[in-house]
Each structure stands twice: as structure tokens, then as C-alpha cells.
Amino acid sequence: MITLLWLTAPYVAFTSFLLGHLWRYRHDQFGWTTRSSQLYESRLLQLGSPLFHFGLLAVIGGHVLGILVPASWTAALGVSEATYHLMSVSLGTLSGLATVAGLAILLYRRITVPAVRRATTRIDKVMYTLLTAAILTGMLNTIGSNLIGGGYDYRATVSPWFRSLFTVSPHPELMATTPISFQIHNLLVLVLLAIWPYTRLVHVFSAPLGYLTRPYVVYRSRGDVPAPSARRYARAWEVSNRA
Amino acid sequence: MKLMAQLAMVMNLDKCIGCHTCSVTCKQAWTNRGGVEYAWFNNVETRPGQGYPRQYQDQQRWKGGWTLTKRGRLTLRSGSRVKRLLNIFANPDLPTVGDYYEPWTYDYDNLLSAPPGDTTPVARPKSQITGEDTTITWGANWDDDLGGGPEQISRDPVLAKISAQVKLEFEQTFMFYLPRICEHCLNPSCAASCPSGAIYKRGEDGIVLVDQDRCRGWRQCVTGCPYKKIYFNHKTGKAEKCTFCYPRVEVGIPTVCAETCVGRLRYIGVLLYDADAVLAAASVPDDHDLYPAQLGVFLNPHDPRVVAEAERAGIASEWIEAAQASPVYQLIVDYQVALPLHPEYRTLPMVWYVPPLSPVVDVLASTGHDGEDAGNLFGAIDTLRIPVEYLAELFTAGDVAPVRAALERLAAMRAHMRRVNLGEPVRPEIAESVHLTPAELEAMYRLLAIAKYEHRYVIPSAAASDAHRLDALASGCSLDSDGGPGMTALDAMDSKFHLTAHPADTHGAATPADKAHRINLLNWDGKSTDGLFPPIRANGAEHVRERTR
Numbered sequence: 096m097i098t099l100l101w102l103t104a105p106y107v108a109f110t111s112f113l114l115g116h117l118w119r120y121r122h123d124q125f126g127w128t129t130r131s132s133q134l135y136e137s138r139l140l141q142l143g144s145p146l147f148h149f150g151l152l153a154v155i156g157g158h159v160l161g162i163l164v165p166a167s168w169t170a171a172l173g174v175s176e177a178t179y180h181l182m183s184v185s186l187g188t189l190s191g192l193a194t195v196a197g198l199a200i201l202l203y204r205r206i207t208v209p210a211v212r213r214a215t216t217r218i219d220k221v222m223y224t225l226l227t228a229a230i231l232t233g234m235l236n237t238i239g240s241n242l243i244g245g246g247y248d249y250r251a252t253v254s255p256w257f258r259s260l261f262t263v264s265p266h267p268e269l270m271a272t273t274p275i276s277f278q279i280h281n282l283l284v285l286v287l288l289a290i291w292p293y294t295r296l297v298h299v300f301s302a303p304l305g306y307l308t309r310p311y312v313v314y315r316s317r318g319d320v321p322a323p324s325a326r327r328y329a330r331a332w333e334v335s336n337r338a
Numbered sequence: 339m340k341l342m343a344q345l346a347m348v349m350n351l352d353k354c355i356g357c358h359t360c361s362v363t364c365k366q367a368w369t370n371r372g373g374v375e376y377a378w379f380n381n382v383e384t385r386p387g388q389g390y391p392r393q394y395q396d397q398q399r400w401k402g403g404w405t406l407t408k409r410g411r412l413t414l415r416s417g418s419r420v421k422r423l424l425n426i427f428a429n430p431d432l433p434t435v436g437d438y439y440e441p442w443t444y445d446y447d448n449l450l451s452a453p454p455g456d457t458t459p460v461a462r463p464k465s466q467i468t469g470e471d472t473t474i475t476w477g478a479n480w481d482d483d484l485g486g487g488p489e490q491i492s493r494d495p496v497l498a499k500i501s502a503q504v505k506l507e508f509e510q511t512f513m514f515y516l517p518r519i520c521e522h523c524l525n526p527s528c529a530a531s532c533p534s535g536a537i538y539k540r541g542e543d544g545i546v547l548v549d550q551d552r553c554r555g556w557r558q559c560v561t562g563c564p565y566k567k568i569y570f571n572h573k574t575g576k577a578e579k580c581t582f583c584y585p586r587v588e589v590g591i592p593t594v595c596a597e598t599c600v601g602r603l604r605y606i607g608v609l610l611y612d613a614d615a616v617l618a619a620a621s622v623p624d625d626h627d628l629y630p631a632q633l634g635v636f637l638n639p640h641d642p643r644v645v646a647e648a649e650r651a652g653i654a655s656e657w658i659e660a661a662q663a664s665p666v667y668q669l670i671v672d673y674q675v676a677l678p679l680h681p682e683y684r685t686l687p688m689v690w691y692v693p694p695l696s697p698v699v700d701v702l703a704s705t706g707h708d709g710e711d712a713g714n715l716f717g718a719i720d721t722l723r724i725p726v727e728y729l730a731e732l733f734t735a736g737d738v739a740p741v742r743a744a745l746e747r748l749a750a751m752r753a754h755m756r757r758v759n760l761g762e763p764v765r766p767e768i769a770e771s772v773h774l775t776p777a778e779l780e781a782m783y784r785l786l787a788i789a790k791y792e793h794r795y796v797i798p799s800a801a802a803s804d805a806h807r808l809d810a811l812a813s814g815c816s817l818d819s820d821g822g823p824g825m826t827a828l829d830a831m832d833s834k835f836h837l838t839a840h841p842a843d844t845h846g847a848a849t850p851a852d853k854a855h856r857i858n859l860l861n862w863d864g865k866s867t868d869g870l871f872p873p874i875r876a877n878g879a880e881h882v883r884e885r886t887r
Contacts, residue, residue: 124551130575131555133428134435135467141428148427209468210435214572301554303426303533307419311530315538317588317800 100282101267105260108289115292116300129298135210139200147197153190154233157183162257166250180246187237195234198227222294225287232280240274253277340613341637341644341651343661344524344544344688345587345606345797347596348669348676349517350786351694352748353603356483356515358382360595360604364519367594368581373573375441375466378478379580380595382517386494386728387481391438394566395680396495401431402564403527403683404620412621412684414531416561422531431561435572439476441466467572484513496731512725514694516732517603519595520567520580521679521687522546524611524635525620528579531562537577542800544688545582553577564683590799605785607664607796608657609688610637610648620684625735628681635686636671639664660798665785666690673774673782675744677733692786693729693741695719695748712753712768719745747772751786754779 119127133140161183169179202223205211215223240247256269270278291297364380383389397403401416416422416431435441444461452459465472481490491497522539526546529537536552537559539545548559548568555575559568568579583593587606591597596604612635619631637644639661648658661667669676669692676690695715702718703709719726719742726745730738750772757764758780769776785793 125574125576127551128553128555128575131557131570132572133432133557134570134572137428137432137434141430144428209470210465213468298554301534303423303535303554303556305535306423306533309535312526313529313532313535313538314541316541317543 097267097271100278101256101270102265104282104285108285109260111289112291116297119292119297127297127301128295129301130214130295132205132211132214135214136204136208139204139208143197143200143204145197146193147201150190150193150195150197153186154194154230157187157190161250162254165254165258176248179250180241180248184237184241184246188242191230191234191237194230198230202227218290218294222287222290222296225283225290229280229283229287232276232283235276236274236280240276247274247277249273249277253281339615339647341647341653342541342544342611342613343648343653343657344522344609344611345582346522346544346609346666346670346688346690347519347593348605348607348666348690348692350601350603350605350669350692351514351516352692352696352786353601354382354515354517354694355601356382356384357600358479359598359600360517361478363594363598364580367583369569369578371573372466373571374569374578376435376438376478377569377571377578379567379569379578380517380519381478382515383479384482384484385514385516385732386491386497386512387484388490388493388495390478391433391566392476393493393495394433394564397564397683399431400433400564400566401561402566403562403680403685404525404530405684406621406623410621410623412617414527414562415564416531416558422558423533426533426556426558429557429561432557433560433566435467436476439478439480440472442472442474496728499731499736500727512697512728514697516679516691517595518565518567518679519593519689520546520582521565521685521689522580522582523688524613524616524632524686525684526563527683527685528559528563528568531558532556532577533558537568540584543582543584543587545584545587546579547581547584548577548579550574550576550578564680564685565687587797588800590797592795592797596795602789602794605665605669605789605794607666608639608661608798609664609667609670610639610644610653610658610661611635612637616686620686625682626737628684628686629678629734629737629740632678632681632686633671636667638671639667654798656798660796663796665789665794665796668782668785673747673778674740675747675782675786677740677744679733680735681733682735691733692748693733693744695745695752697725698745698749699752710752710756712750712771715749715753716746716771719749743772747774747782750774751779751783755783 166176166179170176174182205215205223236247236249252269252273256266259266259269270281360380361378361382365378368379369375369377378390381390389395394400394402397415403415404412405415407413414422417425442463442465445464446461448459449461463472463474464470480486484491522545524544526537526539529539529546532553533556534552534554536549536554538547538549540547553576555570555577557570557577559577560566560570562568568577570576571578583595586593586597592604592606596606615635619628619635622628622631637647639645639648639658645658648661649655666676670690675692677693678687678690680687698715698718699709702714707714707718709715726738726741727736729741729745730736734740750768754764754768754776756762757768764776766776769779774782
């Protein structure tokens with residue numbers, strides 16, 4: 096059971112994540128979009144979307160620090176466990192709350208604005224459920240275990256387990272002793288990673304940083320555009336999955 | 339110098355009757371699909387009026403186009419690149435569908451399926467966005483013909499720039515139509531605001547297009563375009579815009595809007611320009627200098643140095659010849675009767691307009707004066723400062739002089755041609771007063787009033803200049819697939835029954851060259867049968883196309 100959950104499942108999720116993105120990038124450029132709904136409704140979106148996105152960017156940054164950077168490295172920099180804990184809990188709570196508040200506004204908008212609700216596809220609904228669940232359990236871990244519950248040092252269990260997946264010497268047993276809320280959070284994130292390439296979340300990988308350096312006006316020759324295959328637009332993912 | 343060629347358009351507003359045929363045929367060709375129900379790549383708005391989308395010209399609010407920084411550098415009005423990226427999660431300057439109008443249809447089925455009852459069944463309006471019952475409160479053309487009266491018209495952002503006293507008088511006297519498509523600007527701010535680099539200007543013909551595969555739906559372009567001619571497809575999540583009907587012009591036939599224009603008021607032709615001069619022209623400090631600055635970017639195709647440079651730049655001889663015969667060049671440069679729309683947006687637009695003289699003539703005639711007399715007309719243009727000021731806000735960033743000059747040339751043409759038509763002695767001073775010769779006035783008259791199809795549309799086909807590339811294209815039209823435009827029963831029949839043997843063949847059948855071989859009674863002008871019937875060929879001599887000039 097431990098092997099299945101903490102060894103097989105992550106590798107399946109990573110494979111789906113990687114191959115899925117490759118496949119979709121090659122075959123569904125037309126469907127690769129944010130599918131913004133701002134045209135329908137702008138006021139709530141302007142409130143919720145920046146809160147959610149900037150909050151989530153901070154949350155992801157925090158995860159990189161907490162999961163990918165070994166505790167020994169931060170210790171070598173002179174950051175004690177207590178200092179790290181304080182930093183992680185305070186900043187994590189702050190950015191987490193921004194994310195949750197933003198998500199709440201966006202979900203409220205998605206449900207109550209008829210045009211936005213109608214534009215929500217089946218895969219959107221699955222994705223929103225998973226994303227919300229993952230964010231809420233993550234919030235629970237930060238506030239419940241680390242702020243109120245006195246603290247749980249995930250850098251001794253979860254982080255080494257996650258890193259061990261990438262060094263091809265996996266240690267699934269590290270996860271066996273973690274609190275159940277951490278286990279659920281991890282599983283939800285794994286499922287989210289697995290379905291990621293088939294949802295609108297792919298827009299994360301289109302962050303247009305090249306805009307900062309490219310010339311304002313792009314010139315292209317007629318010959319630069321390859322003749323598209325006839326079936327290409329039929330594959331448009333979200334359109335064919337319309338609920 | 340970096341010489342480039344561009345297909346440009348001129349519309350003669352004197353001839354627009356506001357019939358919306360261009361809008362409807364364009365819609366049928368390009369936007370009769372879900373997701374762009376609200377989008378009109380071509381629309382005709384009544385001026386004064388709010389336009390479409392509502393008050394799009396109010397750039398304080400919508401932040402379209404370019405502006406100059408304090409140090410005189412050109413920057414997007416919506417902010418720097420960094421600011422654009424920070425606004426990527428929620429664009430604060432994005433119009434919502436209500437600013438265009440909520441598209442609707444009617445529940446026609448109820449007319450047939452309603453059970454017997456005391457009342458006549460009605461077809462209720464249904465929103466095409468939500469599918470729910472809806473109340474129709476606005477449309478793409480709600481204030482057409484000044485509909486809605488002063489309450490609506492007074493919200494015209496252009497009118498707001500003219501003093502209040504002028505406004506009152508103005509409403510009693512003046513109205514005209516403004517057909518609008520994408521301007522295919524030399525300095526497109528939509529392309530400049532696209533974070534993904536999906537919007538590009540084609541090197542060969544200057545057409546501005548959205549790469550549907552590269553667009554990621556960041557919707558910054560909708561804000562960037564001051565003409566609000568980029569539309570967000572809410573089903574596919576991609577930006578769409580007027581394509582200048584590139585599949586048509588590539589084979590030498592005009593855009594759908596031009597082809598179907600009832601008033602024959604549109605002209606399409608090639609302009610040569612210096613791409614290296616664009617930035618400087620768009621950055622001139624005074625808004626009034628933008629119109630002459632743009633004229634300075636265009637190159638004279640009759641100048642041997644320009645021709646040599648064009649050849650060096652690899653521009654096909656057919657394109658250079660087309661540039662020399664370009665009706666657009668004649669109207670913009672030779673006669674200077676065409677003006678750009680809102681040069682103050684600093685995008686260097688490439689769809690220009692001949693300002694309307696008719697309202698001035700009408701006012702004269704209604705007050706008992708001779709509306710065609712040169713002296714009367716010149717005086718009227720000057721004293722009727724109101725429309726001139728309004729036109730100047732549209733076409734020359736508020737500078738009245740170029741508008742007055744254009745109107746005076748049109749007035750001189752009318753007065754001169756009336757003398758010619760009535761057999762009165764020609765007075766050369768009429769032409770001289772507007773810096774033209776009588777012969778030029780007559781040529782201008784022919785181009786504006788009676789020019790035939792091949793003189794209004796001088797479009798070099800891409801086929802002749804690069805046949806091999808067209809061969810590659812012919813294996814798959816980029817538009818004939820699901821999700822793209824043209825997803826109709828006819829397309830299905832076409833691919834199944836090969837109604838058209840080969841895409842290139844269909845297009846070729848309608849090239850202007852072939853028009854000479856067809857019977858075309860629509861060209862009858864009541865005098866001669868030239869152009870109505872295929873020419874009689876002796877010894878295989880080719881039909882020689884006569885040029886306007």
C-alpha cells in the first residue's frame with residue numbers, strides 16, 4: 096500500500112504530467128489558452144484573480160523553498176529551524192490566505208454569473224474541485240499543524256521523500272508516518288499534476304516572459320506559417336470537452 | 339531604408355449610404371460562429387454617435403494606442419511592458435461584452451410549438467451567451483441614423499472634444515456614416531501589447547494577423563487596439579480580428595467588404611513605405627504633425643530610386659506596378675483627399691477616408707443656394723466650421739486645415755465637372771485654387787465617381803509573384819477546418835463532392851484579369867459598352883487594360 100501510494104502513484108502522475116504536456120503542446124496549440132472569462136464579467140475577476148494568482152505564485156515559491164531545498168542547505172546558511180518555521184508559517188499563512196480569498200471570489204463568480212457558469216467545462220469542474228481541495232488541505236497543514244498544532248517538521252519526511260523520487264532512490268517509507276492531512280494534500284496534488292496537461296492549467300507554462308525583451312512589433316513572412324493539418328482544430332481540447 | 343509594401347484601403351465617405359452590406363457580408367464570411375457572435379470585423383457607425391463598442395474612442399478610459407513619455411519616447415498608453423505583465427491576471431482596461439452588446443437570438447421554435455391559446459405566441463429574445471431570456475438594451479448599431487436622439491448622441495467622445503455651443507447647432511445639420519475595419523497599422527499597438535507575440539504584421543503585404551496557435555488568450559491586444567478591432571472569442575479563448583480577407587487578396591481579388599460595397603466607395607491598392615521611418619513618424623511630438631509624418635513614410639512608386647530600392651528589397655515587379663497604379667496612392671498622395679482615422683493614436687493606420695462633402699452641399703441646397711457653385715461651396719466649408727471641426731477630430735487630430743483642403747478639392751471637382759457636363763466654359767482657376775490642373779480634377783472625378791472594378795481594386799496576386807509557394811498552400815487552406823471560419827454545409831459539400839476542383843482554381847476564376855472574359859452588365863454607364871462584353875480579339879491581341887490616368 097505504501098509502495099503504491101508513495102512510489103507508483105507519484106511516478107504515474109509525473110509521467111502523465113510530462114508526456115501529457117508534450118503531447119498537448121505538439122497536437123493542440125489551438126486549445127492552449129487561458130480561456131479567460133473576463134469578457135463576461137470583469138469586476139469580480141479584477142478583485143479575485145490577482146489575489147489568487149499572486150498568492151499562488153508565492154505559495155509555489157514557498158513550496159520550492161520548503162520541499163526542494165534540503166534543510167541542511169538552509170542550516171548551512173545560518174537559518175535555524177525555528178527561524179525557518181516562523182518564516183514559513185507566517186509567509187505561508189499570508190500567501191495562503193490571499194490564494195484562498197481569491198479562489199473564493201473566483202468560485203463565487205464562476206457559480207453565480209450565468210455566462211461564466213455556462214462556459215465552465217466538465218474538465219474545469221474536476222480541476223476546480225481538485226485545486227480547491229489541494230489548496231484547502233495545504234492551508235489546513237500550514238494553519239492547523241504548524242501554526243496552532245505546534246508545528247510538524249515536514250522537512251524531515253515529506254521533503255526528503257519528494258526529492259528521493261528524483262534521485263532514483265525513492266524512499267516511500269518516509270511518508271508512512273506523516274500526518275493524514277499531509278498525506279491527503281500530497282495525494283490531491285499528485286492527481287492534480289496527473290490531469291494538469293489536459294486542463295486549462297497548461298497556461299502556466301505560457302508565462303510570456305519573452306515579452307520583456309522582444310521588439311514591440313513582430314514581422315513575419317507569409318511563408319513562415321506552416322499549412323495546418325486538417326484535423327488540428329478538431330482536436331481543440333476544451334471545445335470538444337464542453338460540458 | 340527598409341522598403342516594404344502594404345495593401346491599404348481608402349473609403350469615400352461621400353458615397354456611403356449606411357446600408358451595412360459590408361458588415362453583413364463580412365459577418366457571414368468570418369464571424370458567423372459561436373464565440374464571436376458579438377464581433378463585427380467590419381461595422382458601420384453613424385457619426386456623431388457612440389460607435390462600436392460604445393465610446394471606444396475615449397482613450398482616457400480604454401487606454402488604446404500609443405502615447406509619448408515625458409522624455410518623448412513612444413510607449414503603449416496602457417503602460418510599460420512590466421505593467422502589462424503585472425495586469426495579465428486581470429486586465430483593468432478590458433471592455434466586457436456589455437460594452438459591445440450582448441448578442442441575442444429569438445426563440446423562433448415557440449412560434450410553431452406553442453400550444454393553442456388565446457394569445458399569439460411570441461419569439462422571446464434569448465441571450466446567445468447564457469441561453470437565458472434576455473432584454474435587448476443595446477446592439478452593434480443602436481444609435482444608427484442618430485437613433486436615440488441627443489441623449490445617446492451626446493455621449494459621442496469625439497463630440498465631447500468640440501465646444502458645447504457648436505454641438506447644438508451641429509446636431510441640426512450633420513450626420514454621416516463611418517464604415518470601419520481593422521486599420522492594419524504600420525505601428526500596430528495590438529501587436530505591441532501581445533505578450534505571446536502571436537499578433538504579427540506580414541512582411542509581404544502588411545496585413546496584421548493573429549496566429550491562432552500562438553495566442554494564449556492574455557487579451558492585452560483588445561486593450562492595445564485604440565479602434566477596438568480585436569475581438570476575444572469567448573469560446574476558443576483566442577483573439578480574432580479582421581484579416582483583410584487575406585485568402586482573397588492573395589489571389590488578387592478584393593476583400594468581401596469592398597467587393598460587396600453597394601456604393602462602390604472602397605479602394606484597395608499597394609503603398610510602398612519605409613519601415614525604418616515608422617518609429618520616428620509615430621513619435622513626432624505634436625499630434626497635428628502625425629498626418630504629414632505618415633505621408634512622409636510612404637514612398638513615391640514613380641521615383642526610379644524607389645523602384646530600384648524596391649527591386650533590391652525583393653519586391654516583385656507586379657507589386658511595383660500595382661503600387662504605381664494604386665488608387666489608394668492617388669487619393670492619399672496625388673490628390674490628398676484621403677485622410678487617416680485618428681492619427682493621434684500614433685499607430686499609423688492604413689485605412690484612410692475621403693471626408694464627406696455631401697452634408698455641406700445639402701445644407702447649402704436646403705438654404706436656397708446653389709450647392710454646386712465653387713464660390714458658394716468654398717464659403718460654406720469655411721463658415722460651416724462645425725462639421726469641419728468634427729471631421730478634424732476624426733481624421734487629423736483636430737487640425738482643421740487638411741480637412742478643409744480636402745473638402746475644397748472635392749468642392750472644386752464638383753464645380754469643375756458641372757461646368758464640363760453642362761457645356762459651360764471651363765474655368766481653370768477653380769482647379770488652380772486647389773493646386774490641381776483641370777485634367778487632374780477630371781482624373782480625380784473619374785476615380786471617385788465612375789472608376790471600374792479593376793481601377794478601384796489594384797491588387798497584385800501573390801500567385802504571380804510566388805507561384806511555387808502558392809502551390810504548397812493549395813494542399814490545405816488554412817481556414818477549412820473545424821473551429822475556423824467557413825464551417826458550413828457548403829464546405830462539407832465542397833470537400834465531399836469537389837465542387838471546386840482545386841482551391842487555386844476557384845480563386846483564379848475570379849481574378850480581375852479574367853473579368854475581361856466575362857459579360858458584366860453591371861458596368862453599364864449608359865454611354866458606351868466598354869467593359870460589358872469580352873473584347874473582340876484580333877490576331878490574338880490581348881485586351882489592354884486602360885488606366886484611369
